[in-house]
Amino acid sequence: MITTTTPSIEGKAIQQYLGIVTGESVIGANIFRDLFASVRDIVGGRSASYEKVLAGARTTALREMEEAAAALGAHAVVGVNLDYEVLGTNNGMLMVTASGTAVQLA
Numbered sequence: 001m002i003t004t005t006t007p008s009i010e011g012k013a014i015q016q017y018l019g020i021v022t023g024e025s026v027i028g029a030n031i032f033r034d035l036f037a038s039v040r041d042i043v044g045g046r047s048a049s050y051e052k053v054l055a056g057a058r059t060t061a062l063r064e065m066e067e068a069a070a071a072l073g074a075h076a077v078v079g080v081n082l083d084y085e086v087l088g089t090n091n092g093m094l095m096v097t098a099s100g101t102a103v104q105l106a
Contacts, residue, residue, distance in 0.1 A: 001066050002076035003100070009076060013106040018072040022099045023064025025057040028092075054096075058082060061098040074102035 002009055061082070069077045080100035087093050 001070060001074070002105075003062065003066060003080055004076070004078055005080045007079050009078065009105070012076075014078070014103045015106040016104040018069070018074050018102040018104065020099060021065050021068040021072070021074075021077060021102045022097060023061040023066070023068065024098075025060035025064070025096045027053060027057050027094045027096075054094075057094070057096040058098070061096045065098040065100060069100075069102035072102050073104065075105040076103050077101065078103055 002012075008014065062080075065077060065080070077100040080098060083097045083099070085095045085097070087095055
């Protein structure tokens, strides 16, 4: 499935808009407490393990969004937006949300 942040797909005509689709992924509590502690310890460095977890959450959110689009009969999702929100007690969780518009192409 084509997934893009742009409102159209070059060389393709949108035949029908099927509606907004979303996907979400929530990462649990301890990772962010540990993340902020490690960031303080790693000045100017990168934490590959946390980057991997965040990438996994993003991938899950995008996959769920694409599955929702496929269930509507979409060929693509346009106008995709990724949003990251901290939530929960003591901001102990991170939610990654992917949203876009499911479309059928001509």
